[in-house]
Amino acid sequence: MTLTDIPGTPETDAPQERLTSVGAALRVALDGPYAFQRASIRAAFPAEDLLRDPELDVEASRTWTTNRLLALTEQGFGSTGVPEDSDAVSDPLAAVLTFETLAHGDLSVTIKSGVQFGLFGGAVTNLGTAYHHDTFLPRIVTMDLLGCFAMTEIGHGSDVQSLETTITYVPETDEFDVHSPSEAARKAYIGNAARDGRMAVVFGQLVVDGTGHGVHAILVPIRDEAGDDLPGVTCGDHGHKGGLLGVDNGTLMFDHVRVPRSMLLDRYGGVDDEGRYDSPIESQNRRFFTMVGTLVRGRVCIASGGAITARRALSIATRYGLTRRQFPAPGRPDGVLLMDYLQHQRRLLPRLAKSYAIGYAQNELTKSLVHIQGGGEHTEDDQRDLEIRAAGLKAYATWFANEAVQEAREACGGAGYMSENQIVQMRQDVDIFATFEGDNTVLMQLVAKAQLMEFREAWKNLDRDEMRRATARMVGDTVIERTAANLVIERLVDAARRRPDKVALWDRGWHVMMFEDREKHALESLVMRMRAAQKDADAFEAMNAMGDHIQFVARAHVERTVLEAFIAGIDECEPGEAREVLERLCTLYALQSIHDDRGWFLEHNRITPDRSKAVGAQLDALCRELRPDALSIVEGLGIPKGWLHAAILED
């Protein structure tokens, strides 16, 4: 089943959720281009049995998780988006929306689905050819064949090109020999490896006739029907973890395991009948990045899973803050509603605003993924751009998820710590989102590197002054290439730039200008530093010194694209109350970011001390203005109250 099968008028026995009119409008607005699909899924999703009993131990959690995913798959909510054989087409939109929906429940189920359908199924789909599709996909989509995505090695966390596992062609038997030559080559943290997996997509160095061809992937059976390790394979178990207890992460070691030649996923490189290496892509480096690039969907999904988790936790904390009273105060003998404390507003409302911002960015990213992976016309640059945006949003959204969930926990006080209120499980599960599918710090390096690449050519033969001019020109022209709502924003910025210190703090053009200036200046100065560093004797130490600067450039870039997506999203919304709330949320998002970075803005004379103070005061004012809409804002996030299952919210 794919999402397009979902009927137009959702039929459901579930009681209709009653929303405020503004809440309903905000929900449609934030659901954006996928409002219809998302509303349909909300109505059709089997939301009973959504959450796992936190008391289950590791073994029981794994069993529950596998069974739950199986049940969801049977109801059409598991393998959605994975083609069933070589004739079917992959449906990236269905895949992303299904993952997002699963993130409304137990995250072990969500991640298990990601391992099985996204990573394992995705690798077979994207790196394999017709034989692999026809042979394995039918059993993958039904979960008859559970599998692993064995990329990470214990000695090579984020450094995939240095993998040590070898995949050596053996002409005598027309087989491949898969081998882990050292302890550092042990595959680690692999989902489905500890218990359920029967097969693994193993990444390693392909060697043909003594020549290395770089990292490739091969299918290797790892367990027999009874669940015992196959000869030469050693599966290990990571056991108890900080969260995601339902996912059976484990290790894999291979001792010269032989598999037929046909098991190599050979879309981008394989061994022909004459035993010669053959690839449609000449450059080993380009081949590697092409292969890895097909896996971009996983990062889009994790970004969305993180964002949804933040929404769930913020929904619980905000709804609780609207019912819970604390200390009595003058004029409030029954105690003050938590949400009426300005400090509580400052904790929750800017994070709700950021949730909206990320939601709009996620919509843009999904559109781009659907276009590219759905068969739309696109260039290599488009693909590269998608990868960079996915990397950036994955890091940005999952870091946000961690801190937002923690803030929500603390905003609920002691109650937030009780498992019956769900926030602590989210916190435990989402923690690792910052590390897996690409460590966030490393992903941000990729984002910054992409910005820098634009300059490489321009540098070569310029002196310092020429370069400075060229840099400024390039940053202006090409790097700040708007990702959304180009013309709308252009006009706003032009107006603000004329008198930046006079325009109102809620002037949208000023926000964009500040975000752009931050990105431009940070990038420009990084370029200058890197050029200067080229003369350094120790190239590593020279680069090492710029670590924070690189992260800052990446974040400034991501935040600018997120703000632009928010602005473009608002532009799609009909005028009315909901749109006014969105405008305020967008201002809150922008000003909070400027406020958080006011050290930088002040250091670089981008803002006066007085104006910086005024931004802080404006945040207070905005929170007060948005306070009456708190419930609508939460409703707009799209988590049905009945799915939250927090005991503190029960009437």
Next chain:
Amino acid sequence: MTLTDIPGTPETDAPQERLTSVGAALRVALDGPYAFQRASIRAAFPAEDLLRDPELDVEASRTWTTNRLLALTEQGFGSTGVPEDSDAVSDPLAAVLTFETLAHGDLSVTIKSGVQFGLFGGAVTNLGTAYHHDTFLPRIVTMDLLGCFAMTEIGHGSDVQSLETTITYVPETDEFDVHSPSEAARKAYIGNAARDGRMAVVFGQLVVDGTGHGVHAILVPIRDEAGDDLPGVTCGDHGHKGGLLGVDNGTLMFDHVRVPRSMLLDRYGGVDDEGRYDSPIESQNRRFFTMVGTLVRGRVCIASGGAITARRALSIATRYGLTRRQFPAPGRPDGVLLMDYLQHQRRLLPRLAKSYAIGYAQNELTKSLVHIQGGGEHTEDDQRDLEIRAAGLKAYATWFANEAVQEAREACGGAGYMSENQIVQMRQDVDIFATFEGDNTVLMQLVAKAQLMEFREAWKNLDRDEMRRATARMVGDTVIERTAANLVIERLVDAARRRPDKVALWDRGWHVMMFEDREKHALESLVMRMRAAQKDADAFEAMNAMGDHIQFVARAHVERTVLEAFIAGIDECEPGEAREVLERLCTLYALQSIHDDRGWFLEHNRITPDRSKAVGAQLDALCRELRPDALSIVEGLGIPKGWLHAAILED
């Protein structure tokens, strides 16, 4: 057994830990006035069976925790510090050092010890009289009588004066009637309430002959020998939590439960033989604060427990960073040691520095507690001062613990998420430290309030200008009353103040001056705002607007006292390599704080943009300078490597 029984030359079978010479010297320096006691405990502490199997479910965790605490108690490491009857004296130093030691292991055991000996035993000791001491303490210190500290009510988290539970004197039978009049009066989150407790110290409103006398505490048996609820008592179970699974937190409801008059803990107020209320303290408000004030030791202990947890996590992450290699780089073909990445240094070293700073502040706080609770001469002001410092350090240290443990988790990547590496359990357990024993935000309000109290009298009849002058004078004279190393610091600051923008970034006087200016100015402007707000119609909203400002004042104050404690601690250290490391760590602590608040310093023209940028660069330089001492710095934190039990550190 008390600590003074520990022999001078520790006998132990444990292999002696081999430390670097600088590490050993740092350890002695940071152990400070308690170096001998801490070394003795390290040698004598039964460190086997230190950690709980994370796989244990709630019931098994509780059983393990109770048994472990019982075993420790039998070995002299549980009830230390609680007097055994009315003739024995309480030993606050032993209590604090024992708690600190227990925090090196499973935190459920630590908190369970806090509930039983600190809270339950502490309330009987401090609020009770000879009858209670002789009757109950002997069974409390042996854990024959397990009990609860039933203060918090579900409707009144941080607002103890509004408790609804009633303790009504019944002259007819010479009993008290303990009653929960509403659902909001339910005692919640109470340790030992769900399973183990047989008796509770219940806080409620004392009513005698129809007159309320404010909050008092009374002993109420809650379960029979078999563990069944006694008539009129309803015990509930919070079940699974975000951490501390070994502590049986639960709820208590009382339906007109009768207990003999003698059960009232009547040191500060009770009912005499004629049935009349009688108290040595006239004012109800002052009585309340006197009673609550005796519980200050709990906050000192929690601060220390949080700080030790941060040390454990940072020790694991730093030691791992000294063995783990990542991407190869020019000149480093085997990969770069994590700890050689500047970004990794910037993650860990400032937090190690903050651990030292908090350690020295904790030593000062302990000294003050030991003096006051150990029978030293002191005024009411000294007691009040102790309470405020305990509140501030508790909030500061436990917030730090949460973020430092999380940073350590991320610094270990995927490995950090595996329970075998211990960090995730710490993270889960320490989370609630920010909320219990006083919600951190509320505690910081207390700290700020204490600063403000100084002004109240001075305000009354002054106009705006007079007040501004008076404020400035008072802030200068009395509020910035140095907590440590008065003369040393005075001299340093005087020198720096002459040319604040010229002195070196590592000038200690400049650091203190910046910390003082931040505190003074924030307090001054808060005073002005509060005075202006007195005219506001809505007093609540007027105060509400200052929430963040109040928190800032409190933090600025706490950080200044922490810095001063660090400086005083260094002053005690012999010149040499260790002292040089301490000086650098102190500079790192100070500059990191200035850097984090650079937005404020720039907004208030306390620093120029160029100097602010230079502080950032100086942090990089300091990290590089301290990098070679990373191992010694970790050793100085005093956690024996063998106690860490992280799989990633095993050779």
